[in-house]
Every structure is written in C-alpha cells, then in structure tokens.
Amino acid sequence: MRLPAFFAVFNSKETRKALEEKTAEFSRSLSLCKATVELTAEGLLVTDRVGRVLYHNQFYLEMWPIPEEFMDNMSHQAIVQYGSSQLKEPQRFLHATEEIYHAWPPESLDLLQFNDCRIFERYTKAKVLEGQNMVRVWSLRNITERREADAYKAQLAAIVESSNDAIIVQDLNGIITSWNAGAEGLFGYRASEVIGSSVEILIPPDLREEEGDIMCLIKSGRRADHFETVRWGKGRKPIDVSVTISAMKDRAGNIIGASKIVRDITQRKESQERIEYLAHYDSLTGLPNRTLLSDRLRIAIENARRYSIRLALLFVDIDRFKLVNDSLGHEIGDKLLKAVAQRMQSTVRQADTVSRVGGDEFVVLLSRIETATDAARSAEKLITSISQPYQIEEHELLLTASIGISIYPDNGKDASSLTRNADAAMYSAKGQGRNRYQFYSEDLTYAAAERLRLEHDLRGALSRDEIFPLYQPQIELATGRVIGVEALMRWNRAGQGLISPASFIPVAEDSGLILALGEYILRKACLQARQWHEHQGFQGTIAVNVSAVQFRQNDFTDVVLRVLSETGFPPECLELEVTESVVMQGLESVVQKMGILESHGIKLAIDDFGTGYSSLSYLRQFAIDRLKIDQSFVRDLPGDADAQAIIRAIVAMGRSLGLRVMAEGVETEAQARFLQDIECTESQGYLYARPMKSNDFEAWLKTRN
Ligand SMILES: Nc1nc2c(ncn2[C@@H]2O[C@@H]3COP(=O)(O)O[C@H]4[C@@H](O)[C@H](n5cnc6c(=O)[nH]c(N)nc65)O[C@@H]4COP(=O)(O)O[C@H]3[C@H]2O)c(=O)[nH]1
Numbered sequence: 001m002r003l004p005a006f007f008a009v010f011n012s013k014e015t016r017k018a019l020e021e022k023t024a025e026f027s028r029s030l031s032l033c034k035a036t037v038e039l040t041a042e043g044l045l046v047t048d049r050v051g052r053v054l055y056h057n058q059f060y061l062e063m064w065p066i067p068e069e070f071m072d073n074m075s076h077q078a079i080v081q082y083g084s085s086q087l088k089e090p091q092r093f094l095h096a097t098e099e100i101y102h103a104w105p106p107e108s109l110d111l112l113q114f115n116d117c118r119i120f121e122r123y124t125k126a127k128v129l130e131g132q133n134m135v136r137v138w139s140l141r142n143i144t145e146r147r148e149a150d151a152y153k154a155q156l157a158a159i160v161e162s163s164n165d166a167i168i169v170q171d172l173n174g175i176i177t178s179w180n181a182g183a184e185g186l187f188g189y190r191a192s193e194v195i196g197s198s199v200e201i202l203i204p205p206d207l208r209e210e211e212g213d214i215m216c217l218i219k220s221g222r223r224a225d226h227f228e229t230v231r232w233g234k235g236r237k238p239i240d241v242s243v244t245i246s247a248m249k250d251r252a253g254n255i256i257g258a259s260k261i262v263r264d265i266t267q268r269k270e271s272q273e274r275i276e277y278l279a280h281y282d283s284l285t286g287l288p289n290r291t292l293l294s295d296r297l298r299i300a301i302e303n304a305r306r307y308s309i310r311l312a313l314l315f316v317d318i319d320r321f322k323l324v325n326d327s328l329g330h331e332i333g334d335k336l337l338k339a340v341a342q343r344m345q346s347t348v349r350q351a352d353t354v355s356r357v358g359g360d361e362f363v364v365l366l367s368r369i370e371t372a373t374d375a376a377r378s379a380e381k382l383i384t385s386i387s388q389p390y391q392i393e394e395h396e397l398l399l400t401a402s403i404g405i406s407i408y409p410d411n412g413k414d415a416s417s418l419t420r421n422a423d424a425a426m427y428s429a430k431g432q433g434r435n436r437y438q439f440y441s442e443d444l445t446y447a448a449a450e451r452l453r454l455e456h457d458l459r460g461a462l463s464r465d466e467i468f469p470l471y472q473p474q475i476e477l478a479t480g481r482v483i484g485v486e487a488l489m490r491w492n493r494a495g496q497g498l499i500s501p502a503s504f505i506p507v508a509e510d511s512g513l514i515l516a517l518g519e520y521i522l523r524k525a526c527l528q529a530r531q532w533h534e535h536q537g538f539q540g541t542i543a544v545n546v547s548a549v550q551f552r553q554n555d556f557t558d559v560v561l562r563v564l565s566e567t568g569f570p571p572e573c574l575e576l577e578v579t580e581s582v583v584m585q586g587l588e589s590v591v592q593k594m595g596i597l598e599s600h601g602i603k604l605a606i607d608d609f610g611t612g613y614s615s616l617s618y619l620r621q622f623a624i625d626r627l628k629i630d631q632s633f634v635r636d637l638p639g640d641a642d643a644q645a646i647i648r649a650i651v652a653m654g655r656s657l658g659l660r661v662m663a664e665g666v667e668t669e670a671q672a673r674f675l676q677d678i679e680c681t682e683s684q685g686y687l688y689a690r691p692m693k694s695n696d697f698e699a700w701l702k703t704r705n
Helices: 005-009 016-039 058-063 076-086 090-103 144-162 181-187 205-219 266-280 290-307 321-328 330-347 372-386 415-431 442-461 501-511 514-535 548-552 556-567 580-584 588-599 631-635 641-657 669-677 694-704
Strands: 042-048 053-056 107-113 119-129 133-142 166-171 176-179 225-233 237-249 255-264 310-318 353-356 361-369 390-392 395-397 401-408 437-439 467-476 482-493 497-499 541-545 574-579 603-609 626-629 660-663
Touching: 042 058, 058 133, 076 090, 090 107, 166 181, 181 225, 181 237, 181 255, 205 225, 205 237, 205 255, 237 266, 266 290, 290 310, 290 353, 290 361, 290 415, 310 330, 310 372, 310 415, 321 330, 321 548, 321 588, 330 353, 330 361, 330 372, 330 390, 361 372, 372 401, 372 437, 401 415, 415 437, 442 482, 442 501, 467 514, 467 694, 482 501, 482 514, 482 694, 497 501, 501 514, 514 541, 514 548, 514 556, 514 694, 541 603, 548 556, 548 574, 548 580, 556 574, 556 588, 574 580, 580 603, 588 603, 626 631, 626 641, 631 641, 641 660, 641 669
Parallel strands: 401 437, 482 541, 541 574, 574 603, 603 626, 626 660
Antiparallel strands: 042 053, 042 133, 107 119, 119 133, 166 176, 166 255, 225 237, 237 255, 310 361, 310 401, 353 361, 390 395, 467 482, 482 497
C-alpha cells in the first residue's frame, strides 16, 4: 500500500524520541485504520481529483473482480472501463463516473447492477486531505439481499392488499394491528374503524371461548391451523367463514401475535346443504327419498327390536299413473304427484315417514303400531285421501292407489325383507283389481317368484314360437250369421301347456312385452283373416284386442297402419277392441288416435263395457262403433233382475247413440233369447263356439254354411 505523502513532513527538527513516539502512535492508528477498512464489507477506493487511485481495499478487487496487478498505476477511469463489462448498463455507468470527476459533486449515490444480478450501491464523497488535496472516496456496498427483501416485502404487501380473503393481524391481547381490503369487504369495517380494537367485535359471544382456546394454542407455540366457524360482520351479521391462523414472531422468534386468513364460505355451506338435501330428499315432492327412508327404517327397526314393538311398511303405488304422464304431459303429472305427496303426508302421524322411492311409488313407514289393524287403518285412510278428485289446472283428475303392507317382525326382521315383502303385497293388491291394500303373506312370496319366472319365460316365448291366436266367432243374433271373429292370444308355455291371457297379459303389460306380443297377434290375425276372405268365403271382421299400454304408444296408429299395408288386409274389416280404461282417459291424444283409425275405416269396440267407472259422455266424443257388454252381466241372465236391467240399459243407450251392441260370454239358448228379445243385435260365446285354432275355425265355418 502506498503511504500518503504527509509522512515526509516529519523531519529532523523534531527530537528523535518524539519522532519515534509519534511514528509509533501513527503506525498503530494506521494499522487500526487499515484493519478496519480491510475488514469492512464494502468496496473502498480513494482517488485524487483526476482519478489516480490512492487507495483501494481487497473487497473492491473481489467485488468486480479485478486482478491486483491491474490496479498498478491505473486511473480510476481505466479500472471502471475494465469492470463495466460486468454490468448490465455499462455505458450509463461509465458516463456517470466520468460526470462525477467532471462535476465533482460533494457526494453522489447510484446503483450498479451486475450481470450476475448482484446490486451494489455506489456512494462517493469528496474529501479534503492534508489541507488542500481533494480526494474522492468511493464506497460500494452489496445491497442485493436488502433489495430482494424489500421487493419480497412489497410483493407480500401487494398480495395481502389484493387478496379477496380477509387478512387480519392481531397482537397477543387480541388487538387488531393490520386489516386488509379483503377484511373490509368481508366484515364491512374500514381499517381505520377496527385497527386498535379488540377482535371480539368480530366474534359472536358463544364462540369467544373457542377463539380463546385457539389463541392459547397459538401462544403456546402449538399449531391451530384451520377451522370453520361463524364471525360477525358489521351490524352483527353472521358469516360462515374458514379461518387459517398462524403465529407471528419477532426476529428473536418470540410469538407476538397471530395472523388470520378468513374466507367467506357462505356459498360453499349453502351448496353443501343443498347437496345434503338432494341426497336425502326428493326434489319434486320434498319428501324423504329412498336413501333417507333406508336410514329411518334401519333406526326404526333397531328401536322396534329394542322395545319389542311392531312397525309397518306400506308400499304405495299409484294405479295407472303412467297414463296421466303420457297423455297430459309430465308437467301435469308432476303437479299431480306433488298433490298426492301432500295428501299422503297430511294423512299419517308426524312420527311416520312418507317417502317417494320411484316415479309413482311411495313408501310409508309407520314406526310404531300396536296391531296389524293400525296399518290397515292407515292404508284405508291413504286410499281414501288419494282417491279424492284433484283439480290440476283445468283438469279434474281421479286416481287410485294399491298398497302392500309388511309388518315387523311378522313379515321380516330386516329392511330388505320388509321392503321386498311390502312390494310383493302391493303387486298382489294390483292383481286383485287395484285401489285396495293387501297384507304380505307367505303365498305372496311364492306368487312374486312365480311372476318373475313367468316374465322370464315370456321374454323368449315369441322367438320360441309359443305365442299364437285362437279365434272365436261373433254372431248376428237375428240371423245366426257369422259377422266376425275375435283373435284371442294364447301362450303354449313350455312344460305348462296353454296359458290363459288373464295370467300373462298383466305381466306383459308391466314389462312392456305386450308391444311385441300385440303387434305379432295383430299381424297374424290380419294375415289369417285375409286368407279366409280370399279362400273361405268369410267376409266378416277380425277383432283384435289392444292393451292400454299399446294404445298409449305415440306410434300406435303407425304400427296398425303398417301391419295393414304389409298384410294387405282391408282396414274396414279390422276392429280394435279397447277397454274402458283407454277411453276413460278422455284425452286429446286418444281422440286424435281414434280419429286417425276412423279415417282409415278401422272399427273400434269398447270391450268389457259396464265394468269401468267412466262417464258415459265419452261415448259421444270418440269414434266408437261397438259396445261389448261384459260377460259378468250376461252370466247372470236371464234370471237376475239387476243383470237384466243393466243389459237393457246398455242396449238402449247403444241403440240411441247409433252403436252396435254385442253381448259377450253367451253360453245358453236362454241368454241368447233374452238378448234377442231386448233387441241386442250381436253375440259371442261358448253357445256358438269356443275360441279355436285357425283350422278348427275353418272346419266350424264350413258346418255353418
Ligand atoms: N266363460 C266364458 N268365457 C268366454 C265365453 N266366450 C268367450 N269367452 C272368453 O272371454 C274372453 C273374451 O275376451 P276379452 O273380453 O277380450 O278378454 C280377453 C282380453 O282382454 C285379453 N286378451 C286376449 N287376447 C288378447 C290379445 O291378443 N291382446 C290383448 N291385449 N289382450 C288379449 O285376455 C282376456 C281373456 O281372454 P280369454 O281367456 O281368451 O277369454 C276370452 C274368451 O275365451 C263364454 O261363453 N263363457
């Protein structure tokens, strides 16, 4: 290191001793000074007025870095030139340095950004040394870390301010010390209103203990993390929130407070509640759904077991509800279901559960009954209540319900057997004519299993060629002439012989198989009748039964017309027999379909007439050609006065409406005579012939001619 020139001013004028002492003292302070500047974490450089380097410390060399030998006899400008290649903006740096020597300001401050991202603060100060000599001290300090920390802090502050969450800082006494914009938004207080106040203004009184416990954990250095709770907004408005809490520490690591991130979870809570609701309640009727019913049933069974009491499960099915949906549309159907649900609910006790488990299926859980009669009483009440007329928009509608009942512990000790058995009992109630209730019994289990087997076998019946029609002639009473023939479906079930339609048609209807079966019989009958027309001299009509399920199909008339065109059978010789249940609907789509059929000349007969509960006014609305008096009335002829009266009335009404009337199930001459006497024109029954295979019918026909 070069020593300053003022050492030379000491000369022999001083005493040697004094000089030595001074020199020693000076040397000590110089060493001290040197040690200090070498140890400092700043790069130090001293130049004279024109930039000659008078002093630099080691750090100055290392910070660039600049080789030591480069410093020898170098001007500051040359050194700066050398080092500038390390900087991001070398030109600016060179210019600034030059400007300092030129303008010689008392001090200056600027920043050097190195290519390797270090940042140095460069401070210079002009100094007067040894009285007149002007020097400049350059001090360069690495401020990279400080700058990063500042940037980080600024980012953090920006994040806190821009966060949608409320970020609140409080001290250990619960005094709010920081309150961001998110907190203003969530709680409705401005920062100026709450800073310095206790956090208690945000905490409902019943939750202050919870808050106290959490703060205790925080103070003791344990984790409290995350919890969901309720806070008060301005005006004590409760808000569902989630709180994430962490301890605030000072530099020494002492806990000095807590920071809380508070998030509004009102919407999430609401959706959670909605999901919860949808998982357990039927959205249309608001009744408990199958899941909730299962829970309640399980609890009720446990309860019944513990206290040795009985409970009942009522499986309620609305009869023929599908017809309402198909004909009046789902909107009306939905309104009707809501009304049914309300009635059912108001019929049972509060402790009982009415649930909707399917489209038109309800299950009622009577959680405590004394005897089976209690369940029967409830079932009766339900049936009565459901069967009162409904006014839905402009429609007055009538419904009935079939109910199956199973009782714990008599008919099952667990939820699934009780449910299964109530279901079987309901089917039995339907089988017995609907609009009634039925208790479960062992026989029903057998019947249910048999029903399943039947359905299974029926599925393959067509492909196995087991389905075929029999034919029964229809007679004009006055002349004995064969005016038509009715096709009656039979099933030759493998291993069981001929099965009557009464036992398999309801199964075919419920399973939808009736569509294929019905079309098959229609086609067969048309083909057969065409052949009889052409080769047997038979000119009568062929009557084919149509189930309400078939009639309901949107494409029903298309199917009929297609079969006619494919078989080449004249439409005016086809008569479709529908039951009163079809016309009873009295609906636009029925009228429309009948209109289409009529326009093609196809005839329509009302089968089993007199057994339905329909209003007679429909007879005028529909394109009907014939009434078929149900055989239950004919059976009691001629002795029974009531049967006589009913048949007389039907015949008279038919005549006055211009309809043909046929009596079914005529078995005796006396019945036929009575019918003829009252001017019933047509009849069908065992008296003339039983339903026959086609070749038997042909043979029978020959005997008539
Ligand atoms: N006791 C008695 N019975 C007589 C007499 N004359 C005819 N019968 C029976 O009475 C039923 C008349 O048919 P239905 O009222 O249309 O009643 C039919 C009809 O509703 C339905 N059915 C039959 N074939 C078909 C079909 O192809 N499609 C549909 N959807 N239903 C059908 O099954 C019902 C029962 O049919 P079957 O068992 O064939 O029973 C037939 C017939 O065999 C008689 O003098 N005395």
